[in-house]
Amino acid sequence: MLDSVIDIAFAFPPAIGHVGSFARHLGVGYLRAALAESGIKSCQYLNPQPGTVSEVARDLLALKPGIIGFTAYDANFPLCLSIARSIKQQQPSMKIVFGGPSVTFGAKELLARHESIDLCILGESEETTPRVLGDLLEGTFPEDDQVGVAFRRHGEIVCTAGPPLVGATAPSVQSALDVTPSPYLSGMLQDGRTGLLTGRGCTHQCQYCCFAALGRKKLRLHSVERVLAELELIAAHQQRTGQRYVVPIHDDAFTLLPARAQSLCKTIIDRGLKLILSCVTRADAVDDELLKLMRAAGFVGVAFGLESAVPSVLRATGKVRPPDWPDHELEPERRFLEQVRQSVISAKKLGFTVGVSIILGLPTETAADGEATLRFIRALPIDYYSHNFLCLFPGTPLWDTHSHFDLDCSIDEMGLPVTTGYAYEVTTLRPLPKCMLERDASLIRVLAADAMYDCEAPSATGDSISTVIIEAEELTAETAEWLHKVLAVGGTLLQLYPPLKRDQSEQRIQRDRCMMTEHLVPARHYIQVKRTPTRTRNDRYVIACSKTDLYRTHKPSLVSITSTDGPSPMFAWLRGVSASCELCDVSPALLQSTELTRLTRCIDAEPAPSPLTQMPIPPRFRYAGRWLKEIVSCKSLDRLEVDSEGNVRCCRFGDPLGKVGDTKEHLTGRLSELARIAEQRRGCHRCTMAECPRCPFPGLDDRTYCGTIMQCAPAFRTLSWIRMYSRLPSMVARQRDWTAAE
């Protein structure tokens, strides 16, 4: 403790599928505020562009903390574990503490499997953590009377009773939570994008809900004054930085007490706080008057939990009334469905962005019930809906009773719960057009196209290997182990399979996914791409990614890419026709440049680039970095390709830089050497051709490459414009994704 600059460093690693940034966390904000009151110094590790797992571990150790704490959810647990292991390798004496929902209900399973976790802190821990961490900093593990912890003692796992709920003993629910210091008022948080809580807990009996289990169905609130003080700070932050952003209110159901929500909204309006807010709530806890007030207070988005549109399923789920409620007519559930309909219509009329969530596979639900829920959703004027499948969590009533409903679940090798079976095949139900998964599918399609064919794989990971393409029939243990070491946190891993028989390919896909998880590869997305034969000369690639697997059956166009070796889609597009292929290769056109020059001159003659805006989105160019300047072409290790023999290249046209297993430093050294040799051989230092990108690996002999660059220079500016327009969908999807992750 004495040598430490800070006592505890918190890390909140990104979840699988999320942008690879280490961001602030509201729960940690609360905890840090409580620790500060006890004199324990803490910090939150933030990094928008982390490097590899071992680099993140090194960064955390460089903070010289006495303890490193991880906020673990099921979705980010593999990455938490991976970093914890790396920390233990670099500094075995470092104490690692895990907190969050995953360990609250699964501490025993996780401690039994993972030696790198020293201690787990359970549940709401503002009251228990200062003492536990204070002792741990002095080198002492908790005593048996300490509640809310789990740890190993003499090889045995000790898991003490759950901690008390914050504010549970307060005389008034309305200000019960004020006993815990505010993350904003204590200065731990400033940026309101992290969101805020006006209350914790929910009084409803939803059998599947992990929040209900965490909050033990007890509602506790912050006083209106405290919430306003926090909102005022956030408003001041927005004014100071000139940034206007949405402040999400993370309550389980913001309007659970409608009168209190009204009073909060009225005060926000009276104080003139010009904030943009969003929340999740129950459709039966709002009415027109409250929605109007919320809109006037600055709420722009509201999401309602529907879960099912079948009254009997709602009853079995406990969404409206507990499953053992004596009324068998299901009148409350029917009323609830009507309230959902009315609330969505009202919210939409008032200008809210409205979302609804459903869960398929709920207790007693049949396929026909699932379809009825989707029909109900289709008729609502929503902006989006979330198409979920039931996940069973330890600690929830459903975890204990699932077998009565033909639901299967187990604990996987990592120690996390996994739902393995439903009463009917939930994936057979076709998602509707406003499903949020569509947005994910289009992003993954963009990431796949960028990874496969864009020289400049736009990087979200800084100076690291952010994209690796493996062209092999299977992901070997050796490759997975190497990827764990070299791929940046949040990077993209794409595997390109040769044509395979259908039954074979499904097995391979599942097997390779297991291999990736087993080796804790820190990829944001593992995109598996199968080349499928077509009748034309075009290639069609089908994308398999766990997040969007549904669309492989239900909407294949959303998960496929078409590409061709020739320039014909570009020529077609230059004539004003929509491209038949999304990706094409312009090299053959450049080698025979007459038609290209003629066509691009048509565009050059106009005041560029106005005519381009009146044309369809152009096809993407494959490996445009060979021809166009200003694209970072193969001059960094941002993107790597691995062939079936384990050779590593930075471009498929280049010489191998090394083999799987080589270090990043070795590959970087070899790349610089090959680039220098290519420039020397071509005499680039004597060349005055300003438009040349000097690609080290153009896939052509030097004479042809240099000659083509000279001959086609007049067309390059137009081609650069076309490329830029072709990248607009990719840029839009990526920026939207980045902003959502902030």
Add this chain to the structure above:
Amino acid sequence: METKKKDVRSWMRKQLGRETADAMLKKLDKMAKKKAPFKAIETMIAADLSKHFQKVRRYLDRHMDIECPFPGKGSK
């Protein structure tokens, strides 16, 4: 040059709204006339898109993120 119904402009308008799309394309035209480097233009587009999505972040609500272990909730 034949004008298509689903052209870049209308695609941009659909994605970003008329106001933002037109402003961006106008700015792009200006930069083109000045023969600005493509890297600078791309950076400008990225910055404008980022600003736009910050403004309309209500369309990107995190509350409904499926990756979170809690059904229908975003991680806090």
